[in-house]
Amino acid sequence: MESKLQFSCSICLEVFVEPVSTPCGHSFCKACLQGYWNHSKKILCPMCKKSFSKKPELCVNRVLAEIAEQFQGLSVASPGGTDATTMTGIGSSPAAVARDEDGGDFAKSGDVPCDACIGRKMKAMKSCLNCPGSFCETHLRHHKKGKTLAKHKLMDPIHHLEDKLCRKHDRLLETYCRYDQVCVCRECAELTHKSHEIVPAEREYKKKTSQLGKTRSELKHLIKERAKKLEEIKQSIKEIKSNSQREIEDSWAVYAELQRLLEQSQAQVVERITMQQRQAEEQARDLATRLEHELNVLRNRATQLDGLMHTQDKVLFLQLMPTLPSLPEPADWSSVSVNTDLHLGTIRKSVSSLIEKFHENVKHLYGKELRMLQNYSSEVFMDPATAQRNLVVSDDGRQVRYEEGRKSMSHSDSPRRFSPALFVLAREGLSSGRHYWEVEVGRKKAWTLGVARSSARRKGDIRLSPEGGFWCLWLKDGEVKALASSRIPLHLPALPHKVGIFLDHEVGQVSFYDIKAQAHLYTFLDTFDESVYPIFSPCVCQEGKNLGALVITAVKHG
Structure with missing residues (x-):
């Protein structure tokens, strides 16, 4: 009995659960001490009544908690006479032992875990608004046996209980202030939000979820529209690439055709100039041949005349004179000339023809452009x-x-x-x-x-x-x-x-x-x-x- 008192809370008179210590050195269950302070006007130590200017920060004494757990396990015997410590080892509560054997009430995903369990958490059965905290069946016994804790308000387990309690009054945030747009407890609603519109949190939740559903539908519609527009833009990017590639290919075709026309036009100009050159040279050579023949005839006659002019024998001169052939009828060469400007207008005509073909190509391109527009x-x-x-x-x-x-x-x-x-x-x-x-x-x-x-x-x-x-x-x-x-x-x-x-x-x-x-x-x-x-x-x-x-x-x- 003396040993149990060493590990018992002076408030609930039970073995420590989550033991914490005050600055004056006394230890209590965390839930017991918080409940005591919640119902006291001053922050006092329950043992020595030493007062504190503000609530001390409470941290669980892990060493004391482990010892208390071991002591609690030793105090509960199994049906066969074997103690709980032998069955489970150090640090496991009797409740954990009983449930571990059949794989039972350990907290699973979605369950509210017990705040008092050390190590693997058990499933909480109730939440206490006064402590505040959530407790499994084993750790709830203090609330059932202790006179002070029995007055605490218990309710079905709540996730993140501390976030749902008023920090000022440690009461559940059950109402909603539409003016300040915050959840408040009923005491805050009556004191600091008296002139504001206060509604049950459940009603505001339904209203907000309805609004959220509408907003969600609008958001889905916007997402659908944006996704559709994004798909259109992506398709446009593909079309841009496709159209650009087609335009590049068309440009190659157009410029290749223009290059072909240029080369063809140049070849035609060279051929035309060469042919004109050949014809002009033949005509000039024919004129030169005729002129050389006539020149030779005239030179022969001049030689004969020169010989006759040098004859001193008068009789012979007179006898030879009639035998000389008469001069041929002279041709008029004054109007005869060779045209050296054979290619006048050739390039211009070729370029003009090329321009016409170019215009035909441009017209084709404009026609294609118009069809696109x-x-x-x-x-x-x-x-x-x-x-x-x-x-x-x-x-x-x-x-x-x-x-x-x-x-x-x-x-x-x-x-x-x-x-x-x-x-x-x-x-x-x-x-x-x-x-x-x-x-x-x-x-x-x-x-x-x-x-x-x-x-x-x-x-x-x-x-x-x-x-x-x-x-x-x-x-x-x-x-x-x-x-x-x-x-x-x-x-x-x-x-x-x-x-x-x-x-x-x-x-x-x-x-x-x-x-x-x-x-x-x-x-x-x-x-x-x-x-x-x-x-x-x-x-x-x-x-x-x-x-x-x-x-x-x-x-x-x-």
Whole structure:
């Protein structure tokens, strides 16, 4: 009995469970001492009543705990008379022995372990809100036998009990303050959160889990969308590689063809020059042969005449004179010449032919480029609310024509409407991506097409240039011009009847094409920091000229 008192807690009078010591040197069960202090106004030692300014930090005395465990094991005998120490060895409790034999109530994954067990933890049966801690069946006996501990509030085991207790009142955090967004105990709710909206933690949990479920669904939707977009981007990367490789191969083919044409043209020039050289040399040699023959005849006659001139015998001179042959009719060589500039224009003609073939290749390339651009066709409709009062937009928004003397429409002073410039914008602005549309201009004598930024001026004098927010082509006085900082004549072989317009907002590119000729007309390169709108002007109609409408047509692919 005396030995048991050495290893017993003076509060519960049982063998120590998790023994801790106060600064004054007295030892108690950890749960007993915490329970004692929780119900005391002052922090005192239960034995000597020494007071402390604050709660001392309690650490389990491992040596004393091991000795207490051994003593406890020795005090419980087995049915056959063998003590527990013999069965289990040092450091195992009788409860652990009983359960270890059948592989029983050791704490498994998901179970709440006993806070008092040393070594392998047993499964907790109850949690004490006053201690606080969770205890197995063996370590709960103090709460059943001890008068003080019997008053503690026990409940079903709770994971991480200390995190779910109010640090100030050691009570369970059963309610939730919506104002401060924290879990509080009922005492805190009545004292410091009295004017706040307090609800049961269970109700707030259900509400938050419902909100979380909604957020989770939204998050899943976002993840699905982002994953889809990521897959699209990855597919785009593959297409970029594929298209780039195809373009590289096409470029090799084009430049190989150009090189072949150059070599062929050069060979043809060399052959032509060589043939002309051979013909000219033969002609010159024939002339030289004829001239040498005539020269020899004349020289022979001159020799005969020289001999006769030196004859002193008068009779002989007179006898020989009639025998001399008459002089041949002299040929006129004054107009005869050899043309040494045989190759005049040969290279020019060859290069001109090469340029024609080059243009054919370029036309083929532009045709291919157009077919690619047509894949970016966009639905474009004109906005009557932006049209100058003399412009009539069709009901389907596809056509615009000029009407002289048209009466003012309602809202004609709207800041969106052009005045007095004869323009109309598309309904939708283009703020990103690539877009392509086609406009039938027919045989009109004047028109303007292109894009304008959303902030471009619409009232009064308008500067039709990139500086003014316009990127356009116009037809005027029989000539198509690009309206850059200065007017740039395009010198086209024929006027276009249908114009294709391509916009790449990110690149800052606006390109124009003659659809029938499959020819590139002009490209603006700039930077777009806002939305741009397709813009149209059928221009003024005077004396029955330029009557036709501008028509946005459906893009025919291929």
